[in-house]
Amino acid sequence: MSYCVYCEQLTKPTREHVFPSFLNKRADRQGLYYSAAAEKYVEGAPVVRDVCDACNNETLSRLDDYASDLFDRYFVHVIVKPVLFQCDPNRLSRWLLKVMFNGQRAFGGVEKSFLPYRPYILGKDPYPPRKVFLFGGVMVPSKFEGRFVLPRDFRLSELRPDERLLGVEFDIAHMLTLNSFMLCVISLKDVKLEVLPSNITLTLKNGLGLVQFSDEGEIFFDPSDSRIDHVSHKVNQTRNKPWLFGRNGNVVVGNKIFKITAHPRMRQSGSAVRDNKLSLMSVNVDNKLFAMIGFQVYPPQLREIQTRLGTSISESKRAYAIIERRKYKTYVTLVDPKELGRPHLDMRTGIEQSDENWRLWRSAFERTGLIYLIEGVGNAPRSSSVLCAVPILKVSIHEAGTVGL
Known part of the structure; x- marks a missing residue:
């Protein structure tokens, strides 16, 4: 028996997938994930074991059902021309926060910021404790060694905007990428702000090609706005987190050796540990x-x-x-x-x-x-x-x- 991380009731814990099972079933190949907690790559679908049966298989499962429908309508596709995306922004926000919260616990991240959002994720509170802003962007295909590499994977990432330069302190700044679709959740420590300052929206647009959702949950995912592709993203990761890529892009998991797709050979210099935890x-x-x-x-x-x-x-x-x-x-x-x-x-x-x-x-x-x-x-x-x-x-x-x- 243990306390459920969502509802805080003492109960028998169950396994909750970080990336919901519908994503793993629709994936082109089995996933390979880096766990900061274990300091190694793990093969297969990552899970957490701290969620009660009621939260896992009832409340959170309904959010997964909604996201599964969005996946079949939108996320399964590679974006090659502008796509009008329509959703219920409340349910999408709750689902994204749930996946990001699970990821922080599974991969050794900092989960503290997500704790106050749990009643909102479960639908017990109609509004989050701080205003949540949704952004979307496109990860376009890359041309690598004479061939096109499509963005066909799922990943969680933490954005690290320069808070001192922007003059704000972020509560949450995380992104979930589903194939071509980049979905970002932003919230600020200042609970009084109902509108994001323009310097933040411009930074997200100019840096990552992210555009804010309308209040009604609409957005155009336009590949011409993209600032990032599959390979250039890995170049940035190689620069900031070289330990993720193994030796020459080869990652050892158990007795298997995996070659990271389109591993960038270049390694750029920068601050020695800019992206460290x-x-x-x-x-x-x-x-x-x-x-x-x-x-x-x-x-x-x-x-x-x-x-x-x-x-x-x-x-x-x-x-x-x-x-x-x-x-x-x-x-x-x-x-x-x-x-x-x-x-x-x-x-x-x-x-x-x-x-x-x-x-x-x-x-x-x-x-x-x-x-x-x-x-x-x-x-x-x-x-x-x-x-x-x-x-x-x-x-x-x-x-x-x-x-x-």
Whole structure:
């Protein structure tokens, strides 16, 4: 017996597919998925085992039935000319949030932002806790080595807009791609906003070719608006997440070797860990607090030491930390003094911290003047050893001025 993650009732858990069974049955081939939690690829349909029978096979199943109908009418096709898409935006929003929430739990993502949306997903609340904005776009076919590669797969992705540049803090910014159809859910921390600022809609349109749904649930999926194709998307992933693509595009799962379709050979330089998953932690050792950052994929150039907290630790000469605190989130940049244009870490999307957690973390780094880096995220880091102690260059607190250490 355990508590259902949706209704929070104590009950016997059942298996809930991340990608509903109708998608797996209609797929051209069996899926291959990367699990950040397991740090490896898994073959077959990913599932979670924390949903009760009533939620799984009644409420959520009805949402899947609606999405299955949309799939047969729209999503099964590759878009080659403009398509007028019509839907019930309420049911589509609930279904997308459900799939994204399941994906966060299955693949080791951050599920916290989705928790307040559960009553809305289940249909118990008529409105979400924050205004949800739907966007759509087209992933067009690619020409690769003299042949066309069609977008024939399903994927979940987290958008990481530059919140500081846009002047907002996102609550949810996730996308589900079904073959050619890119479906994006956006919500902001500011609950008072009923209309998205124009700079956000322009950024989504110019960057990804995403267009907002009408209030009635209509949108034109127009391939001429597309900013991304199947192969260029993988090029971007290779740049930001090279560990996803194995050696030369070969991925080993058990005793099988899979070749990733249209694997891009080029690897572009950029910020060393721009798209990394991180956690901010305050650790108490001998009644003294230490401010720490845990990395899902640790930057090798900052692997300077290996020692435990509470011992004498030399500060890094390879990095300096710039910390910015806004209303809900904290942002960290790790500057490389030898290459200012290519930071070790450039956090475009902040990490949400409660006021209490921020105060603890802040008091810890103010006491030492250092941020300690370790490998691993969440409550179970892979090692408790400190690999780098980064001195703090500047701290900026939104609406509270700037202080230097």
